[in-house]
Amino acid sequence: MPGTRAGAESLSILDRKLLFVTGKGGVGKSTIAASIALLNSQRGKRTLVCEVDAKGQLADIFESQPIAYKSSEISPDLWAMSMDTEEALREYLKLILRLPLVLRLGPLAKTFEFVANAAPGVKEILVMGKLCWEVREANWDLVVVDATATGHIVGHLAAPQAINDLVKVGLVRQQTNWMLDIITNPAQTGLVVVTTPEEMPVNETIELVESLGTQTEIALAAVIVNRVLPELFGRGEEEVFGELSSPQGIAALEQACGGDPRNIVEGAKLAVTLRRSGAAHLKRLRESIDPAVEMMYLPYLFTRSYGMRSVRGIAEAIDAELGDGPLQ
């Protein structure tokens, strides 16, 4: 695959400094971002997780107080923040441009706000700027970004380059230069794409991975397949199930267990069908992703779909997947 950088693939996702987690809506992107951050903090690393779409999902997932722009500690070594472009702009003007107060409060800030709403890429660059600043200045071992969904992520990630192309001189140009240094370094920054074994999420993942190589310089760190259903039957068991689910088999089973097993047999057929259709999509995914890219498979959690318990469960599953080491 063009654009793969030697050496970067042998890094585990947690060895990087800045991870963008994306995925099609509904695949569990935010929960995975939260779980990666939790796992890293449990390993004793100072971790920041940042929600970019201010929907408040992260607070729901952590079952915590609302998460603000100023980061707050969720659990030991785990901090969370919610992106706010206006706050980021204020901080930017103060910290980086060192503008005198009068100019910060005057029409310039207002105009900036206007331009940020209007001109393409300005909000995106503020988001990227804040994240890169956290990476460079704030001593985090890892910054995990619950980023925008697959449809918009390339636009987001490409913003510094786009601005770099549009703005030829000036302070902003200097800013995009150092940001680009961070995000195009595969040892520091990587993209994690979350998907599920379903048709549309797999399609979007494949399309995203293709456009990633051509439109940005960001390295693909891993593809995480969430909600993988268990294989129901092992060797020889499928034939036995075939016999059991025949009319004679069901009658015999009913006699043996003293109840009507039809719903249970139907349920098993459904489980097998679901697993199969998922497996076909997974096969398609594997065939189109560079084998050097780390792929992780996380089981479907039947017991709980949301909240802190589910985050812990997924963090454990990622830990187990990382234990094997990345594919070489």
Place this chain on the structure above:
Amino acid sequence: MSMSRQSSRPAAKVGSASSSIDKLVASKEIVITCGSGGVGKTTTAAAIAAMAAVNHGGKVLVLTVDPARRLANAMGISSIGNKEARIPDEAFVEAGERPRGELWAAMLDTKQSWDDLVLQHSPDKESSQRILANPIYQNFSGRFVQSHDYIAMERLYELHRQGGYDLIVVDTPPTRNAIDFLEAPQRMEDFFSSRLLRWLTVPYRSKLMNVASKPFYQVADRILGTQFLEDIAEFFMLFQSMYDGFVERSRTVARLLKDKRTTFMVVSTLEAAPLREGEYFIEELTARKFHLGAVVLNKVLPGYLKDAPSIGLAKKMSEEPESIAIQLDSAFSNRDLVTRVIKEIADSYLNYSLVAKREEKERAELAVAPDHLCTVPFMETDIYDLAGLLKVGNAIWG
């Protein structure tokens, strides 16, 4: 293959023509499906359009923002483009239907639609060419997320205005916030009528720059560079030439969304996160006085997974699979295998029943009048043809 599909498919017309959804769709000119990502908005929109074409006649258009090739294939065409294309009657015939009306499909191409809008509203050819070539415009139309929301509504308005269709079903773009697109026309108006916009373009419109504003432009110049400012200024100035038409249109688009001929359908699965977003959406629609036509619950697990006697039996099978296997011994030789299979299918049933019960709980907590609720069962296979879409449609029709 097509024979078996025909015979196994329930007839669309029987028992559905009197359903409340049928009446609702028959009385509207625009149906907008909305909801969280991944819940099946596009499929729902296509299914509603296909049902309307079959049951009601007239010309029905499904306008999608989703470039899913599968959906095009499901409707019997090779691809869906920015221009509307007719779904061939053969696709319906293959699904065992003779539609009374026509089904058309189009996909929203944001960039192309913006270009069309510019060409339509520019005072002359030279300005339109300059807008199309402006780097800010190119970024704006291609990438700017909110421009996507707006253009979808704009395109809907234009198609409706032309009056070529009796019904337009549209799925909403994947917005960061599901409610964004409702405000898109207003935001677009604010955007182009802003005083700041005029202000920013002052130095490029007039040589007589206000002395007081000079330091501001110097700072802006220091930060952004002259070229960027000039590009922005040109973009806004050129857009201002289309200003009146544009603002008027934004207002008309906003009015159309609230018109009594328009209805919204909120689509969700019964998973916690999408449902929460769906509920938020229902509240917002109601608060803003948009017409909420129905809530479509998609991919609902079959009811047999919640059957109490079966759950009891599955527990027993999971706890003592071996004793059941011994009872079965006369029919099966390999007791170990049988024991494992009994245990596995029992555990699997219990797992799925947990999910099904969670779905039931979520559904019970949903504050929506039952006659507004449609349930679409989980489809075991992907939808790959019109028969599949009509199956979904029949479930929505109830």
